[in-house]
Amino acid sequence: MKRLIFFLLAAGLLTAATPEKNGYEVGDTATDFKLKNVDGKKLALADLKDAKGYIVIFDCNTCPISQAYNSRIIALNKKYASQGYPVITINPNDPGVSPGDSFDKMVAYAKKKDYTFPYLVDETQEVTKAFGATNTPHVYILSKELKVLYIGAIDNSTDENAVTKKYAESALDELLGGKAVATPKTKAVGCTIKWKNS
């Protein structure tokens, strides 16, 4: 009995000590969302009828790492949208904390950069929390059925000249070739999400 109590206590302590794991892991099934796009209309993943899957990227205007990756994100859409994997970007940042990421500034940024893909705003930050995104940029590749197939980085260096591994592209090429993703989870240096002040 004593041993059981000890075990329960220890288990309780362990649970308390482990930071709660939020968001999706590779293999989970995501829930679709409906968020406002820079064109003013609400968009859900299900609205993209021809897609075989989705490249969801949490991204923003202000993060210097996002800015460094901007042309690579545009190139990803250019290369993979026609093959069935369009890019959908979502700005997770609270404009109260990060004024440069306000909806108006998003509209201006998408226009300036000639975005041919959605740039959605997650006003309540609920979608960001559901995904468990922590960085900008943060990539989630999903199947048509919203199964999470890849989470992480675009490649292995923000300095484009030093890139030796294109993680997201490799994952997409494997999926398009009918193969499993060899490296489904990667990490990169990024900016923190600017959460609303509670």
Added chain:
Amino acid sequence: MRLFLVIILIFCTQSIFGQTSKLVKVGVLKDLIEKKSDQIQVINFWATWCAPCIKEMPLFEKVHETRPDVQVSLVSVDLNLDPNPAKIHKFVERKKLKSTVYILDERDPNVWIDEIEKSWEGAIPATLIVNTKTGKKNFVSKELHEGDLEKLIDEVK
């Protein structure tokens, strides 16, 4: 003799004003995290492009100056974006940083981030606080505000 004095003088000036920030591999940081030390290790990850990092930096400088029981290391991850460290040296000089500054000289973040902290996805600012004697750790990947750092330090004491 005169030459000797000059050398001594240069040496002293260098140790008083702006120490040069050292380029290090991740192993140096792992030593800080793992080697037994009498001081609590506070390791902050920052970059010159990261506005919230620069905003919270005075908190680390204050702990460095007022708490002999704590060793502060400020680790720049700038080279991931720009391979030229000149910008970092200039920043350290301009801000007159007193804490030890390291420049992380590693290439693939997918490799080195996990070596530092498994629960870290790589967003900065990020701060790791370790009591190397007990193994107690605190890790946060967000901007700290007045009082936060002391609290995180006290939790591992």
